[in-house]
Amino acid sequence: MDNKITVSANHVTKKFDLAERQSDKVKVIFKFWGRGIPNFWAVKGVSFTAHAGETIGIIGTNGSGKSTLLEMVAGLSQPTSGEMTINGSTSIIAIGAGMRPQLTGRANIKLKALMQGMSEKEIDRKMDSIIEFSELGDFIDQPVKNYSSGMKSKLGFAISVYSDADIIIIDEALSVGDPTFTEKSLERTRRFKKEGKTIFFVTHSSAQMRKMADRVIWMHYGSVRMDGPIDEVLPKYDHFLKRFNQFSEPERLAYQKHYKNAQKDFNLNRLRQLEYNRHILDGDDMNAVTDKRAWTHSFTEDDEKMGIISKIFLIVISILTLITIDKNILNMSWTGVLNNPRHLITNLTPSKLSALEKRHSNKSTNDIVYNQNKYKVPENTSLYDVSSEFNVPIDKLMQVNHKSTTVLNPGDILIIPIEGEK
Numbered sequence: 001m002d003n004k005i006t007v008s009a010n011h012v013t014k015k016f017d018l019a020e021r022q023s024d025k026v027k028v029i030f031k032f033w034g035r036g037i038p039n040f041w042a043v044k045g046v047s048f049t050a051h052a053g054e055t056i057g058i059i060g061t062n063g064s065g066k067s068t069l070l071e072m073v074a075g076l077s078q079p080t081s082g083e084m085t086i087n088g089s090t091s092i093i094a095i096g097a098g099m100r101p102q103l104t105g106r107a108n109i110k111l112k113a114l115m116q117g118m119s120e121k122e123i124d125r126k127m128d129s130i131i132e133f134s135e136l137g138d139f140i141d142q143p144v145k146n147y148s149s150g151m152k153s154k155l156g157f158a159i160s161v162y163s164d165a166d167i168i169i170i171d172e173a174l175s176v177g178d179p180t181f182t183e184k185s186l187e188r189t190r191r192f193k194k195e196g197k198t199i200f201f202v203t204h205s206s207a208q209m210r211k212m213a214d215r216v217i218w219m220h221y222g223s224v225r226m227d228g229p230i231d232e233v234l235p236k237y238d239h240f241l242k243r244f245n246q247f248s249e250p251e252r253l254a255y256q257k258h259y260k261n262a263q264k265d266f267n268l269n270r271l272r273q274l275e276y277n278r279h280i281l282d283g284d285d286m287n288a289v290t291d292k293r294a295w296t297h298s299f300t301e302d303d304e305k306m307g308i309i310s311k312i313f314l315i316v317i318s319i320l321t322l323i324t325i326d327k328n329i330l331n332m333s334w335t336g337v338l339n340n341p342r343h344l345i346t347n348l349t350p351s352k353l354s355a356l357e358k359r360h361s362n363k364s365t366n367d368i369v370y371n372q373n374k375y376k377v378p379e380n381t382s383l384y385d386v387s388s389e390f391n392v393p394i395d396k397l398m399q400v401n402h403k404s405t406t407v408l409n410p411g412d413i414l415i416i417p418i419e420g421e422k
């Protein structure tokens, strides 16, 4: 192992928004309205460094954040806060990662190799060796959607073997193959290590972990519980698993609930305080932190680092885009938009859009003859809601009710034109 640092993670976090409804997802984009939507911190301030020639095993129970962390190492997703510095090219092997199910194995090899920066010529030169390594034979010309998970893993591994990346991430890809292929892949991985590549290795098999890793990071509900030599960490983890597996079902559920709730309640101020206390306990002089701005920045969400001017600019552009869509696609009037801005978002829910689209594509308003029905407007209902509910075009509703806006008052009586005989 040489001393070159290939990956450096500094207080890295990853937050997921648990928005369920489409309108909530849009709100999340605009922080001001999205505040009530629950968050889940899958990674809660992870720091480590990895060196060239090092094989690091990542262990932890299901949902502890291993894949989320490694996706950030691979550059497939960005941290919410903190810094992930990658020194070199990366290749991730996870079952089906980055593969297009509709394409054949051969086309996927080409696609992934191109994405990893190989030239067409290089791919043509390596294609036969990759196929041979994958052991997929004639299946290489079948769509990947027809592959078993073991076959997908073989294909992913074969592509990575020839990609020559500096940092290789193997996320449970060797748990599903047959033993001979697994042994061949482990052997190849050991060779990568000798060549000075950094390898991150996730497996639930302690035997594989012992064979491969020199160091282990134990992830526990989003945090690093231990990081050290395999002989120190693995026995502690095995002990934990033994205890955990002896829990009764209610005990296990209560344990998981406790930690999952902590992941929901987590926030960056708390992380900053924890890190501050840890430094003080370590005897560090925090007054000596010269770059206080950088320290604060590492506990600030990336999108909050954006200046206020940029934020206002982004919001104005987004609102103008929504207004343009509403005016042009949904034929809302300016007064309609200004009187009820809520519709900027709620009108764009898929059900409303598809109802409108269907109506636009099927018939022109003038082809239909209507009977009339009366309808008492409940609370929080707009003309758009009535339009969707009764499947009557907005402009027809406006026309028969002599309305110039989409805003309705609760208790109003509306005339609903119901499609009738011609």
Ligand SMILES: Nc1ncnc2c1ncn2[C@@H]1O[C@H](COP(=O)(O)OP(=O)(O)OP(=O)(O)O)[C@@H](O)[C@H]1O
Pocket (backbone or CB within 6 Å): 016, 017, 018, 040, 042, 060, 061, 062, 063, 064, 065, 066, 067, 068, 069
């Ligand atoms: N897009 C997402 N939205 C919301 N929550 C997510 C999302 N992706 C992952 N999570 C949650 O983050 C947590 C960590 O997931 P992750 O897949 O990283 O765990 P893991 O340790 O790799 O688990 P496993 O061993 O089962 O593969 C889980 O609780 C998961 O439900």
